[in-house]
Amino acid sequence: MAIEYEPIKPYADDLEDSVYTQEKHFSIDIDIIGNAEKIQDDDESKNLNQLAFRISDPNIANKGEESPFIPASNSTNLPLHRQQPPQHRLISLDVFRGLTVVLMILVDDVGGILPAINHSPWNGLTLADYVMPFFLFIVGVSLGLTYKRVSCRVTATRKAILRALKLLILGIFLQGGFFHGLNNLTYGMDIQQMRLMGILQRIAIAYLVAALCEIWLKGDDHVTSQLALLRKYQFQLLAASVLTVIYIFLLYGLYVPTWQYQIPDATSSSAPKTFSVKCGVRGDTGPACNVVGMIDRKILGIQHLYRKPVFERTKQCSINSPDYGPLPSDAPAWCQAPFEPEGLLSSVMAMVTCFVGLHYGHIIVHFKDHADRIRLWLIPSSAFLVLGLALDIFGMHINKALYTFSYMCVTAGAAGFLFAGIYLLVDIYGYQRMTLVLEWMGKHALVIYILAACNLIPVVIQGFYWKQPPNNILSLIGIGR
Structure with a gap:
């Protein structure tokens, strides 16, 4: 029996x-x-x-x-x-993550040769600008599946905080400036000049916020329809809406005063040069006077920001735009200023991307029919794309450096369409052999990122040389010259 x-x-x-x-x-x-x-x-x-x-x-x-x-x-x-x-x-999630890793490596290695696929110098959208939102979207989907059943909220919270701290510390270690990179076989960083934010740090912050909301802010309703799904996670939707309103209010409402920064004088050993950037405005979304940069300068400190920002490739700052190049003779004062592309305020909208992925994960948990899942993914994806493009037309520009609301909408919509397509191809029709490599890369995304995107492999290889540091394997194959 x-x-x-x-x-x-x-x-x-x-x-x-x-x-x-x-x-x-x-x-x-x-x-x-x-x-x-x-x-x-x-x-x-x-x-x-x-x-x-x-x-x-x-x-x-x-x-x-x-x-x-x-x-x-x-x-x-x-x-x-x-x-x-x-x-x-769910093979499609691994494949999507692996595809994003491939995209990241492609734009990192080829972006210098083909500036058109490199990050947009300021407003606009290129292939490279999809990488960060895709990772955040994937994190959200994973969280929806990970915490679909929690036996002890306190224990789950403690684990989520610990994992976020691991990512945060790892990000500071890898992107804080300790590895001086190719052609410089030194290690170490003055803590007073260390970069505090970065890719892994942003993912850690978004992960923690979304995880805590998934652990604590969901109802006990039984989901039988799309309306019931929204009712069950209504407080998460409210949290995402509040974050969006706060971001928009601060971006367009805060006053940005005139500010100064210093850079070392390359021609002499005298005192560093001081540049003054005239602002005194509200709602400016240009490179010089935006609120995102002001908040990072005030809270993080200008010495802890990224020192090679994308706006150095704008026409105002580079004669080779959209590539890096010498400064034009009439270059504005802000061209050489530090700017953090993974800053504090912009990370607020990154959290919202994570919440969007979380909603897509909820659809997987509560709807078992393939057609229902695809339909419930494509509807919000289409809405996000239309809304984002419309906002860009009416003046809220798509901007990755500021992580504007329009940028979040367009990239989240694109992530939803791509994920639905991969799910259809891999998990429904079963075309898995052709994606085995991507699946493997998706399962080992963090290790690949550390070894490839952070230049650890080239730096380690370059550390072995014959008689003099320039005589290394990378120099022989034309890398790092």
């Missing part, structure tokens, strides 16, 4: 989680450095341990292998059988 049993629905809580499309599964909790361990709900696991059953697999039965869920002393005498449900990983 077979016993009907509803298996446990444990949760996993991390940035790179193990994601399944079926509810009947055991999930994997993978920490940031790549270790994995199975976890399960404590209360339900106790109930599970009280059940005696064997998996009805003839191969296991014939070989006399014991079920991992039953004590060895009792497993051989139990007649109960249960078919273990298949585990289905």
Whole structure:
């Protein structure tokens, strides 16, 4: 006689989680450095341990292998059988993450040769400008699946904070300026000049905010329709709306005064040059007088900002625009100023991108029909694209450096369409062989980012040379000259 049993629905809580499309599964909790361990709900696991059953697999039965869920002393005498449900990983999410990693490496390595695919110098949208929003969108989708069932909110909160701190510290270590890069075999950084924000830092902040909202701000409603889905997560929608309003209000409402900065004088060892940038305006979204830069200068300190911003490639600042180049003779004073592309205020809208991905993850959790998922993804994606393009036409420019609301809408909509397309291709039609490499890269995205995008591999290779530092492998193949 077979016993009907509803298996446990444990949760996993991390940035790179193990994601399944079926509810009947055991999930994997993978920490940031790549270790994995199975976890399960404590209360339900106790109930599970009280059940005696064997998996009805003839191969296991014939070989006399014991079920991992039953004590060895009792497993051989139990007649109960249960078919273990298949585990289905959401391959499309790994493929999407891997595709984003490939895109990141492409624009980093080829962007200098083809400036058209490099980050837009200021307003506008290029291929490189999709990378950051795609990563944030993926983080949000993963969180929706990771925290779909939480046994202890306090424990889940503690783990989320710990993982965010790991990413934050790793980001400061990799992008704070400690590695001096190609052609400079030195390591170290004056803490007073260290860059505080960066790509991993932004992801850590958005991850933490979205994770806390997913843990604490969701109802207990049973989702049977799209309206019920919105009702269950209404406080998360409210949080995303509040963040958007705060960002827009600060961007267009705060007063930006005239400010100064200094740069070392390259022609002499005398005191650094001082430049004064005249502002005294509100609502300016240009490179010189925007609120995003002002907040970073006030809170982080101008010495802790990125020192090679994208606006150095604008026509006002480069004779080779849209590539880097010498300053024009009439270059404005702000051309050499530091600016943080992953700043504090712009990270507020990055959080909203994460919330958009979180909503798409909720659709996976609560709607099992493929057609329903695709429909519920494409509707908001279309709305985001139309709204973002309309806002750009009416003056709220698409701008990655400021992470404007229009930029968030367009990139989130594009991420939704791309994710739906990959899901259709990979998880519905089963074309997985052609995406195996992308899937592997998606599963190891953080390691690939550290080794490739942070130049660790070239720096390490360049550290081995013959007699003199210039005589290294990278110089032989034309890199780092």
